[in-house]
Amino acid sequence: MSDLRRAAAEWLAQDPDPDTRAELQALLDAGDDAALADRFASRLxxxxxxxxxxxxxxxxxxxxxxxxxxxxxxxxxxxxxxxxxxxxxxxxxxxxxxxxxxxxxxxxxxxxxxxxxxxxxxxxxxxxxxxxxxxxxxxxxxxxxxxxxxxxxxxxxxxxxxxxxxxxxxxxxxxxxxxxxxxxxxxxxxxxxxxxxxxxxxxxxxxxxxxxxxxxxxxxxxxxxxxxxxxxxxxxxxxxxxxxLVALDGLPLDGSPRDVSIAYTPMHGVGLEVLRRAFARAGFPEPAVVAEQAEPDPDFPTVAFPNPEEPGAMDLVMALAERTGADLAIANDPDADRCAVAVPGPDGWRTLTGDEVGGLLAEYVLRHTRGGDRLVVTTIVSSSLLGRIAERHGVRFAESLTGFKWIMKARTAPDDRQVFGYEEALGYSLGGDGGVPVRDKDGIGAALAIAALAAEAKRDGRTLLDLLDDQARRYGLHLTAPLSIRVEDRALIAGAMTRLRTAPPTALGGLQVTRVDDLTAGSGGLPPTEGLRLRMPGARVVIRPSGTEPKLKCYLEVVRPPGDNDRDAAARTLEAIRTDLAATLALT
Missing domain, CATH: 3.40.120.10 (Alpha-D-Glucose-1,6-Bisphosphate, subunit A, domain 3)
Incomplete structure (x- = not known):
């Protein structure tokens, strides 16, 4: 008996699940060694x-x-x-x-x-x-x-x-x-x-x-x-x-208006009931809900990937928002720890990036809290805007490695009081003067805060897009975009990272690469992590393998100084960097 078949037989003998026992027995009976190797030659x-x-x-x-x-x-x-x-x-x-x-x-x-x-x-x-x-x-x-x-x-x-x-x-x-x-x-x-x-x-x-x-x-x-x-x-x-829900009462929502109409989807997940109760408790109108995605369904039949970041994932909620004349469209991912936002604009509905929402929520929280011991945190792959916001508001700022497991441990001093943390992948944790009530990303709390912010803007005859323009004028335009490449074989990602380390590009999007940081050596006092950071005048790229999916993830940022608010020009530069980087990676 081969080692694979012996391992499968031992597994079969202890497995309490009739479905996986039947699956494994069928593979053994068919002599499908390739399928057995896929299951037993390695492990999670x-x-x-x-x-x-x-x-x-x-x-x-x-x-x-x-x-x-x-x-x-x-x-x-x-x-x-x-x-x-x-x-x-x-x-x-x-x-x-x-x-x-x-x-x-x-x-x-x-x-x-x-x-x-x-x-x-x-x-x-x-x-x-x-x-x-x-x-x-x-x-x-x-x-x-x-x-x-x-x-x-x-x-x-x-x-x-x-x-x-x-x-x-x-x-x-x-x-x-x-x-x-x-x-x-x-x-x-x-x-x-x-x-x-x-x-x-x-x-x-x-x-x-x-x-x-x-x-x-x-x-x-x-x-x-x-x-x-x-x-x-x-x-x-x-x-x-x-x-x-009582803990969410500590979010800085007091005094904000409640006149805002929202279209919402839980994306076949578990967020609807809790979000409805949170909105009712805070005094917001009940959102219109995408009927096709309202109930939990583990097969996620209406989306290719149940991730609000994926192209097309928010089409149904934006269509509902358009039909109902909503001010805002909000989506949670299936376990409701992420929050995605879309808004109407001159060219129709568009989704905001995680960095755009992060910048807006950061200023909302800082306007509604007090104290120089407040701490705001983001990751090394997120926009550099949060650091400038923190400086303007006189609060403490920290960068962490990617993921909320790092965000919630970031500190600049023993008496730091974290009131906001975010990562560009639609994750936000926010709190009031008592600090954050949830020490992980919270798509329900974020939805409450973005609704309050949108209601404030509506009261003043403005929109979230207007608030983004305000930030660009104050801090400079910070435009970010992702480049994610999904592969079948993770070895392709390792090969791409090796090529980049051996021969990094000298220019991207017409901008000279002036510095390459290998994050495996640590950076800025942070622990080592698998990744590279490429710096260019007024631009930055971070490249890292995903920790949970077979993806190579790249995080692009173009920064223009205050007074240069030409979004079209910045977007062209960003797209040029993206095009050159994709060609350099050669994974598609």
Whole structure:
């Protein structure tokens, strides 16, 4: 028997899922060694993004065995000690980073609105588990609960499919030591994933990911794991959603008008119910909803990719906005942690970039909060505009590596009070004078704030496009655009990065490349990361592989000084850079 067939037989013997057992048995019976190699010659690697991959049998797929192993590894790491240690920060930083709510290391001492007896710091370590409406998500959540309770931990499971920001909020609200969200966010329907949070309510970082991965490697057969059963874990009720909505009351919305009409889509995901309740609670009119995309559907039948950034993904909501005469179109991705915005313009509806929304929300938050200790954060691939906004408003500014796991750990001083963080990929976390209530991107909270901003502009006879022009006049025009290239073979991405390092381009879009930064060596005090940054006069390009999809992602920015507000000229320069970069990469 070959090693592949032996590994498949061993997997088959422990797999509790009749569907993946049948899939694997069919491959064994057919002698399909290529398909077996695809599933067993490699495996999904647990990292700072947790796990994410295609559903199916074998260690290189998302399935019940993979999830149970991950849960057992997480439980082992929690039981190994100090569940309050922060990923990649010193003990002092850990305390300061989580002091915004007055509790050390993100542990709740009181859980208003939560079930009795769930305060952190007592008894066994605990894990709160959420899930979206994708194929397999609920079962993966229940498997996680069974494994962690079988290992002797406490577990709380969300009452139904809910947005990722509700889970991220619940970690701190319940005083849990960790959180798990079963979701693949905006990936294609064939995928699912497993995102892990620590006791501070933020996603895990190095070295914690490696410690959990090592614990997963030590897990034996899953059919030999001790398992809890229903009744051993707590199924939460709607109080947890209500507590999240109460927390959103802390957003700086007071005094803003509410006269704004919105067209909305949850994009076949789980955002609709919570967003409707959040809007009603804040006094906004109920949005018009895209009927074809209103209900959760794990097959995402109306979009090629359920990602608001993808071309065509927002066509239905913009069409609804046009029909209803809406002021604004808003989309959440399927797990509602991202928020996309479209507005009417002279040439019809257009989507705003994540950087445009980030700049607008940053100034909105800074106008409605106070204090020189306020901190705003973005990533090295996002627009440089936020730094200029922070300087003008006299607040602290930090850059982080890509992803909210880094944004929520960024600090410039021990007493930083983060009130805003964003990344260009439509992710935003914002708060009032008490800091951010959710330590991850929050598409519901962002939708509330952008509605308030649009209502303010409408009251003054203006639009979000007018506000963008105001920013260009104040800070200079900052125009950004992505170049994302999807591949079937990730080795092509590694090859492209090697070529760029060996022979970087000398010019792009007619601009001389004056400097190349290899981000694997670290940059500006940040940890090393896979990527390159190319600098040109008045322009910048960052190139990096995606951490969750088989994509090479490039982030382009052209900056014109205040007074030079020629968007057409800047757009032509941006497109020229994009064209030359695509030719240099040679991946299409």
């Amino acid at each position: 690697e647990f990292g700072t993004a947790g796990l994410r991959g295609e559903l199916g049998a074998g260690p290189n797929r998302m399935n019940r065995v993979t999830v149970m192993r991950a849960a057992a590894g997480l439980a082992a790491r929690l039981l190994a000690g100090d569940p309050n240690a922060q990923d990649g920060t010193s003990p002092d930083q850990a305390t300061d980073a989580n002091a915004q709510d007055g509790t050390p290391a993100g542990r709740a001492t009181d859980v208003p609105g939560g079930p009795a007896g769930m305060a952190g710091g007592t008894g066994r370590p605990g894990v709160v588990i959420g899930y979206d409406a994708r194929h397999g998500s609920r079962q993966f959540a229940l498997d996680t609960a069974a494994v962690v309770t079988g290992a002797g931990l406490r577990a709380w499971v969300m009452p139904r499919p809910l947005p990722t920001p509700v889970l991220a909020f619940a970690v701190r609200h319940l005083g849990a030591d960790a959180g798990v969200m079963v979701t693949a966010s905006h990936n294609p329907p064939r995928d699912n994933g497993y995102k892990v949070y620590w006791g501070d309510g933020a996603q895990i970082l190095t070295p914690l990911d490696a410690e959990i991965a090592a614990a997963i490697d030590a897990v034996g057969r899953v059919d030999e794991l001790p398992l809890g059963k229903p009744g051993d874990w707590t199924v939460l009720d709607d109080d947890i959603v209500e507590a999240y």
